[in-house]
Amino acid sequence: MLSAPSQLLMRNEEVFQTGKWLLVNPTDSHITTQLNNAELYSFHQYFDVYQQSFAQGQPNKHLFAASYPTKDKFDGAVIYMPKSKEQAKMLIANIAACLKTGADLLLVGENKGGVKSASKMLDTVSSQVNKIDSARHCALFAAKIDKEVKPFELAQWQKTFDIAIAGVEYKICSLPGVFNHGSIDNGTNVLLNSEIDIPNGRVLDFGCGAGVIGCFLGLKNPKSQIVMSDVSALAVHCSRESANLNGLKVEVVASNGLSEINGKFTSVFTNPPFHTGIQTDYSVTESFIVQVKQYLVANGSLTLVANKFLRYSELLEKRFKMVTLLKQTTQFSVYLCSRVK
Structure with a gap:
């Protein structure tokens, strides 16, 4: 069953239909099979969802790690809002370094989970942050990468x-x-x-x-x-x-x-x-x-x-x-x- 944030993404599935996309910490294993995109990859920091996603096939498209390697460049990415805002800031710094200039970086999550502060967190990498949808007590924000993105080193955090x-x-x-x-x-x-x-x-x-x-x-x-x-x-x-x-x-x-x-x-x-x-x-x-x-x-x-x-x-x-x-x-x-x- 899709989690509430994933259901909100499905309402906007046309966003993900073109280009190479990265899902960051999806809260369920089903979203990768529901979104219609052959170039959809997932980055997991939690082994339970990673294990479930891995078992569903295409294991080469799922990575379990503390940080994502910045040598890969994506056209877009969506981060599921974590419980910790500091973790969200770290993820934004990491994932922005994996995106092409002008790429889209989205943040999705439950309203009570801190996603309402997305604009403030995303303004480190973008001057264009917009709330593009809300439903099921969740919100989806989108930012266009148009600011200088610093190289990411996990050790700095x-x-x-x-x-x-x-x-x-x-x-x-x-x-x-x-x-x-x-x-x-x-x-x-x-x-x-x-x-x-x-x-x-x-x-x-x-x-x-x-x-x-x-x-x-x-x-x-x-x-x-x-x-x-x-x-x-x-x-x-x-x-x-x-x-x-x-x-x-x-x-x-x-x-x-x-x-x-x-x-x-x-x-x-x-x-x-x-x-x-x-x-x-x-x-x-x-x-x-x-x-x-x-x-x-x-x-x-x-x-x-x-x-x-x-x-x-x-x-x-x-x-x-x-x-x-x-x-x-x-x-x-x-x-x-x-x-x-």
Whole structure:
């Protein structure tokens, strides 16, 4: 089913019928097969939609990456408005560098998702920004590239910050669009300040973001083998960079939930996501809790931090024989789960 922004694009499908076009972070996998253009390519920063789109055919027209290579030049592109305005600015800088002079750059998204600020964001590359359509609580803006576009380097958007927590000092690389960009979030802070046991063997940081948890685990116990996973290409990039900053050898996997994770783990740590785009969505974490037992060794454990209002304890108790409330604050609960049922 087409998402609301994609339905708005379909109302304007004649715009995309000629020339070489790039779709950026489409929110569904169906739009590329619905728009009638043989030269339509897609750039994905989220592995779930990339995986679904890839499976529908023409894999050479889909790229999963943190940034799009600027050697390719397009006649037009449309960016689906991300949750973070800073990520939108970064995408505009990246994609504008992939367009021919005079090309069209469109921005589509839900009204409550920040798309109304499109004119201000697009004026860095264009003096002609117009709202060309609105429907289904979404809006579509178009800009003509007529200003000088600077060369794009992803590294220029990276931010490195220091963390000192539970006796460990280390550095983290972050990018706009990565969870809690530029700082450690309160939930992760509570988790790492709990009395957690980091065993030897393979240890998974699920939903790793910029790699805050995974790097801490690897530095705290050098005998552990750290694997980090996330659905976001930006997070995968940052986690690899963070590991390099701290001299750690880790494995970082792009994965929709646990779909791309292989092997067993002695322990899994997570501050799991509960947002998809601008929507609140618990399904990823609920599926993770149901499936994670398949990835644990016989005496493996799961350590999970969550907002107190998220009632995960009942789900955990259905899957594990022992669920211990390791730590609790006014905002967060840390659960230690062991002995898979």
